[in-house]
Amino acid sequence: MTSSPLSPKGPWYIAFHRLSRNVSAMLSLCILVLITIACLLAPFYAHTIAHTDPFTSNVAGTLILNGKKMDIMQPNDNPLHLGLSPIGPTWHSTYFLGADSQGRDVAARLLYGGRNSLLISSCAALLCLILATFIGVTAGFSTKIVDTFLSRFMDIMWAIPVYLLAISLSVVTVNSGLRIGPFVIESNNLLIPIMIIALVYVPYASRPIRGRVITLRQAEFVTAAHCLGIPRWRIIVQDILPNITITLVVLGPLIMAMSLLAESALSFLSIGVQAPAASWGTIIQDGEGLIYTRPMVAIAPGLAIVIVVLALNTLGDALRDALDIRETNHTETP
Amino acid sequence: MILAFFHRISQMFFVLLGVSVLVFAIFFATPGADPTARIAGRNAAPQTLEKIRKEYGFDRPLPVQYVIMMKKLFITQDLTSYADRGERVVPEIFRAAPITFSLVGGAALIWTVTSIAMGLIAAIFKDTWIDKTLMSLGLVGISIPVFWLGEVVNLITQNRYHDTWLFSWVPALGYIPLSENPIGWFKALVFPWCVLAVLFIGIYSRILRADLVAIAQEDFMRTARAKGLSSLRILLWHGLRMAMITFISLFGLDFAQLVGGGALLTEVVFGLPGVGRLTYQALSSMDLPLIMATVMYSAVFVVVSGAIVDLLYLFLDPRIRESHKKL
Numbered sequence: 001m002t003s004s005p006l007s008p009k010g011p012w013y014i015a016f017h018r019l020s021r022n023v024s025a026m027l028s029l030c031i032l033v034l035i036t037i038a039c040l041l042a043p044f045y046a047h048t049i050a051h052t053d054p055f056t057s058n059v060a061g062t063l064i065l066n067g068k069k070m071d072i073m074q075p076n077d078n079p080l081h082l083g084l085s086p087i088g089p090t091w092h093s094t095y096f097l098g099a100d101s102q103g104r105d106v107a108a109r110l111l112y113g114g115r116n117s118l119l120i121s122s123c124a125a126l127l128c129l130i131l132a133t134f135i136g137v138t139a140g141f142s143t144k145i146v147d148t149f150l151s152r153f154m155d156i157m158w159a160i161p162v163y164l165l166a167i168s169l170s171v172v173t174v175n176s177g178l179r180i181g182p183f184v185i186e187s188n189n190l191l192i193p194i195m196i197i198a199l200v201y202v203p204y205a206s207r208p209i210r211g212r213v214i215t216l217r218q219a220e221f222v223t224a225a226h227c228l229g230i231p232r233w234r235i236i237v238q239d240i241l242p243n244i245t246i247t248l249v250v251l252g253p254l255i256m257a258m259s260l261l262a263e264s265a266l267s268f269l270s271i272g273v274q275a276p277a278a279s280w281g282t283i284i285q286d287g288e289g290l291i292y293t294r295p296m297v298a299i300a301p302g303l304a305i306v307i308v309v310l311a312l313n314t315l316g317d318a319l320r321d322a323l324d325i326r327e328t329n330h331t332e333t334p
Numbered sequence: 335m336i337l338a339f340f341h342r343i344s345q346m347f348f349v350l351l352g353v354s355v356l357v358f359a360i361f362f363a364t365p366g367a368d369p370t371a372r373i374a375g376r377n378a379a380p381q382t383l384e385k386i387r388k389e390y391g392f393d394r395p396l397p398v399q400y401v402i403m404m405k406k407l408f409i410t411q412d413l414t415s416y417a418d419r420g421e422r423v424v425p426e427i428f429r430a431a432p433i434t435f436s437l438v439g440g441a442a443l444i445w446t447v448t449s450i451a452m453g454l455i456a457a458i459f460k461d462t463w464i465d466k467t468l469m470s471l472g473l474v475g476i477s478i479p480v481f482w483l484g485e486v487v488n489l490i491t492q493n494r495y496h497d498t499w500l501f502s503w504v505p506a507l508g509y510i511p512l513s514e515n516p517i518g519w520f521k522a523l524v525f526p527w528c529v530l531a532v533l534f535i536g537i538y539s540r541i542l543r544a545d546l547v548a549i550a551q552e553d554f555m556r557t558a559r560a561k562g563l564s565s566l567r568i569l570l571w572h573g574l575r576m577a578m579i580t581f582i583s584l585f586g587l588d589f590a591q592l593v594g595g596g597a598l599l600t601e602v603v604f605g606l607p608g609v610g611r612l613t614y615q616a617l618s619s620m621d622l623p624l625i626m627a628t629v630m631y632s633a634v635f636v637v638v639s640g641a642i643v644d645l646l647y648l649f650l651d652p653r654i655r656e657s658h659k660k661l
Binding site: 152155165167168261265271284309313 | 628
């Protein structure tokens with residue numbers, strides 16, 4: 001790309017321009033926006049289109065399909081008609097994707113669950129980046145002792161497999177919640193999975209940030225600021241932070257993708273989002289027992305996860321290319 | 335060299351100490367999460383709580399509790415489960431470990447071979463549709479939740495298409511010991527292997543391709559081309575060898591994490607009674623010593639194997655030896 005020397009373009013402009021010409025990135029962005037809007041419209045869908053309450057058990061309920069009245073819990077297909085299983089996908093406005101084992105509308109729950117999944121993963125990614133920036137900047141911009149201490153602490157967290165660490169933290173908070181001084185966070189509060197997932201990925205994000213800060217610290221404009229006697233906190237705010245935003249922008253979607261996967265795994269193990277609230281992970285867990293009779297209950301939320309995570313990963317890759325950072329998170333930064 | 339060796343070993347012990355403190359703190363010192371209440375159950379009488387607190391030693395100061403717990407875990411190895419009274423935790427983990435090892439070993443073989451092939455082919459056909467297709471497939475692999483993929487594979491192989499010639503050989507979910515029936519062992523593990531490998535095929539093939547493409551710009555690659563070597567030979571002999579450095583150090587970390595219980599979700603979905611499923615069962619009964627022991631076991635495994643990989647590098651790669659001398 002050549003730009004005329006008379007009108008220099010800013011790096012963000014160039015990046016945005018490159019990004020807007022990347023078809024798969026724009027497609028991913030559209031998909032993400034559409035899915036978010038669909039999930040935000042969940043109450044509208046449940047009340048106006050599907051006419052169901054996706055949070056109360058409806059085992060004895062009936063629905064009207066093509067003018068015929070049908071039970072939600074239907075006799076099994078086996079020759080003796082033993083047992084009941086929920087109705088499969090009707091592909092009509094009510095019970096579009098069928099019902100789960102408690103007779104609740106899966107499609108409506110999918111939208112409500114998406115709200116929680118997207119909320120948790122985006123807040124967790126944001127919180128994780130804030131914490132990682134704090135730690136990365138502190139480690140990269142202070143004395144060697146503080147840096148060694150923080151980096152070793154990150155090593156220690158890193159030594160525990162991510163999912164095991166998340167599971168451990170969830171197990172101790174899942175029953176009784178968290179009590180820090182006067183603050184009590186109930187166990188069904190979404191803040192708990194958000195904080196756990198954010199914490200778990202802090203070492204992953206703080207490492208590249210610290211590396212970037214160390215490079216910046218040796219840059220001439222930072223030395224110049226030092227020489228002018230500008231206090232350290234102002235150097236950090238004015239010179240360092242604006243220069244690590246690129247790293248943060250690239251990390252954002254990737255961490256959100258990982259958070260979404262982690263959230264669904266925790267909810268699948270029933271230590272994430274707590275009933276009656278739903279997330280894509282809890283719906284897969286509901287569907288596990290029905291996997292051979294009504295596979296759609298588990299397949300639909302899984303597909304939703306795959307689509308969103310794929311879109312986020314594609315977007316993250318495209319952002320990395322557009323902002324031209326050739327860093328992988330796995331390579332050790334000095 | 336010897337200095338670097340001891341430096342790495344002492345670092346390993348430091349991290350192990352830190353990990354044990356962290357894990358202990360998570361389970362026994364999280365604010366508001368009282369282990370006594372967990373053992374006693376909901377709405378227990380205050381006398382019961384007091385009795386349990388005494389019996390399990392929760393009334394002692396935390397550092398003392400920590401030392402006792404570590405002694406029970408590592409030295410006397412007689413830490414017992416809270417859920418099944420009298421069941422020793424450490425032997426239970428060692429019984430489950432070979433199963434996890436079978437699962438992770440096979441998956442590692444699959445993901446190594448497949449991702450090297452995918453990365454190489456993508457690098458050879460760089461920027462063509464072959465490259466793009468392979469790398470998109472890799473991205474899809476990274477984006478699939480492993481437990482969901484396992485469920486879908488089970489649906490296909492155990493139920494919907496189980497009666498067809500294609501999948502009729504798949505045994506019911508569970509583990510068949512290698513010593514009893516090697517063929518059965520293989521059959522039972524084929525699908526868990528593949529499912530577990532998918533994520534890593536995605537990660538590794540993409541990293542390998544990126545490394546190969548970056549290495550192609552290096553001076554020694556230009557020299558090799560100038561010597562008139564064929565491009566395939568340059569890629570395989572000079573490029574791949576360099577790219578394997580990242581690959582192997584990543585492999586060490588991931589393999590250790592998986593053996594240490596990172597394969598939990600795959601084990602749960604396929605009903606394999608490995609370390610991960612042990613953790614999962616401890617989860618449902620809220621059996622703190624067992625969960626703590628499995629998490630500790632995994633961290634120890636990760637830290638020790640990380641140190642071993644680094645030491646191997648010290649012996650194998652002269653450049654790393656040199657960089658340590660300067661320290």
